Amino acid sequence: MTRFSVVTGASSGLGRAVALRLAMEGDHVLLLGRDEGRLLETADLVSEAGGTPLFEPVDIRDRPALRRVLRTLVPPAGIGLVVHCAGILVPGEVDEIGYDDLGAMCDTNVH
Numbered sequence: 001m002t003r004f005s006v007v008t009g010a011s012s013g014l015g016r017a018v019a020l021r022l023a024m025e026g027d028h029v030l031l032l033g034r035d036e037g038r039l040l041e042t043a044d045l046v047s048e049a050g051g052t053p054l055f056e057p058v059d060i061r062d063r064p065a066l067r068r069v070l071r072t073l074v075p076p077a078g079i080g081l082v083v084h085c086a087g088i089l090v091p092g093e094v095d096e097i098g099y100d101d102l103g104a105m106c107d108t109n110v111h
């Protein structure tokens, strides 16, 4: 049975590379990120690798929106693998970074 995988941060960097690798191994991959144009670029790469791309622009900090996307696109058999590559980095020492930036990093990278 084909594994259904979800990759966050699939619009660039590590997430794009992981998504492509999973597609090459035969997974059906849901690509998540905010930038539709760059998600489409990843989807094209997945297609070229022989996969069937599925992508949806979403801000993963918006939990209701993320839930809606997953409810709509995840098949009844469920998710076989989640690779959470979405992340932001605000450089600086902890006591130099503002509360809002720390919160944004936690909301994106950890939750």
Ligand SMILES: NC(=O)c1ccc[n+]([C@@H]2O[C@H](COP(=O)([O-])OP(=O)(O)OC[C@H]3O[C@@H](n4cnc5c(N)ncnc54)[C@H](OP(=O)(O)O)[C@@H]3O)[C@@H](O)[C@H]2O)c1
Residues within 6 Å of the ligand: 008, 009, 010, 011, 012, 013, 014, 015, 032, 033, 034, 035, 036, 038, 058, 059, 060, 061, 085, 086, 087, 088, 089, 108, 109
């Ligand atoms: N590359 C490395 O060598 C390395 C080493 C150590 C740690 N890391 C960490 O690993 C993570 C990924 O690294 P990377 O090099 O792949 O970074 P990247 O190219 O900047 O990719 C970050 C990804 O996260 C997505 N993203 C960010 N905020 C999001 C949000 N609110 N909702 C949905 N997607 C969001 C971005 O997509 P959109 O802009 O389309 O939303 C993008 O696809 C980062 O946290 C980075 O700090 C990377």
